[in-house]
Amino acid sequence: MTADPLSKVFSALADPTRRDIVARLAVADATVNEISQPYAMSVQAVSKHLQVLEEAGLVSRSRDAQRRPCHLEAEVFDLMTTWIGRYRREAEARYQRLDAVLANLDADTTRANADRSNADMNRNRNHQTGAAS
Amino acid sequence: MTADPLSKVFSALADPTRRDIVARLAVADATVNEISQPYAMSVQAVSKHLQVLEEAGLVSRSRDAQRRPCHLEAEVFDLMTTWIGRYRREAEARYQRLDAVLANLDADTTRANADRSNADMNRNRNHQTGAAS
DNA sequence: CCGTTGTTCAACCAGTTGGTTGAAGAAGGA
DNA sequence: TCCTTCTTCAACCAACTGGTTGAACAACGG
Structure with a gap:
């Protein structure tokens, strides 16, 4: 879990689902639920993917009531x-x-x-x- | 094993040892033995890393007697x-x-x-x- | 207050990964 | 021919990954 930043970013993008999420977040911010819609997997699985992306610094999350809007951080x-x-x-x-x-x-x-x-x-x-x- | 090319490249570079190998191959071609010298792990482990890099298209190998010189493929x-x-x-x-x-x-x-x-x-x-x- | 919605936590499982050791191939040199 | 060097193959193991389900937490809306 405490890998170097470069390893985290590369391995975060090694998964096609996560790359797709990044591609969609490049277009617009979205909540966990919105993001999980198109995929065949459970919402929890998508939530895990987002944790990986966040840990890698590729995504940041804010708070809006119960929702957690995800935002793509391009600098990484x-x-x-x-x-x-x-x-x-x-x-x-x-x-x-x-x-x-x-x-x-x-x-x-x-x-x-x-x-x-x-x-x-x-x-x-x-x-x-x-x-x- | 039959992942898409982009996934293979990203995940190949997600390992710091493999990134180091790439960095060294960028300077000069080298054999498996030469490459494995600086690392604390076995030659077999390094050979596996090179297989991953080759599978990702980042490295190609030729033949020189018993030796297998590794060459970095920059296009990928x-x-x-x-x-x-x-x-x-x-x-x-x-x-x-x-x-x-x-x-x-x-x-x-x-x-x-x-x-x-x-x-x-x-x-x-x-x-x-x-x-x- | 209660029910609903959005999100995460926890436990679990199968498959992959990164390493080990031991043996086997492949090729040169005595 | 036999020995040595370079490399890979095979089996094994612990740790991590990507998914599951079920329960819990957080916050709005009646």
Whole structure:
């Protein structure tokens, strides 16, 4: 339960029902009952989902008589996007550098092929093949 | 096991060990053994983590003799960022509109107070936060 | 005051997850 | 061939998850 914030946000959004709830709360605030309407599960189950979202900081709840209107907190998304952005950028930069290296390799290869040398220098080529942009 | 791609990616990144692995693979490809070095857990456990990342499409593996070099696939990140971006943008747009509505409401309120009309026009106030067209 | 509505709490259950250990495959090197 | 290294498979276990039902709590409306 006392996991780090990033883990909580990611695991909160790992459930399709909870993602759907987030999608609907992005359009409009709603009470627990309203939210639970479209789903085949019990209201209690939806209430649990909302607790998870709240614990992750994605949803806040106010009070209106017996009702508990739920509101989407958009700022928490930034936690994820900065994390993701950081490593995606790193990986892409690395990919760019790899491309440059490969370009050099290819140049070498054509030159090497030109004077008919070793044939199996591609043996180690598997790395980058999957990474096509 | 046959969950939708988005769920798989989110839940793969919900584990701090797996996020750390991703962070390290963003810097350089590595074998299972290399990856498992810094962690207190067994190599088998790390192998399982890599299976999860592979199943989520975040990591691909090639073959180099007995070794299985792991490579980070950056494109899958886009699945998440587009999903996140969409609802964050919606929520923020809604927040902007709400701000405008509140500004209008304040103006109306002061005017209404000026000519002393009906007092319960706020009865239905809860809904509108979401309903701002 | 009592009944109704909206929400949560508590106990329970089946399935998944994150780890363990032990054994087995796969491939190189002596 | 045999030994060693890297990796995965299989069985097991404790803890967590996502759902259930039944009861309780909170607040309005007669």
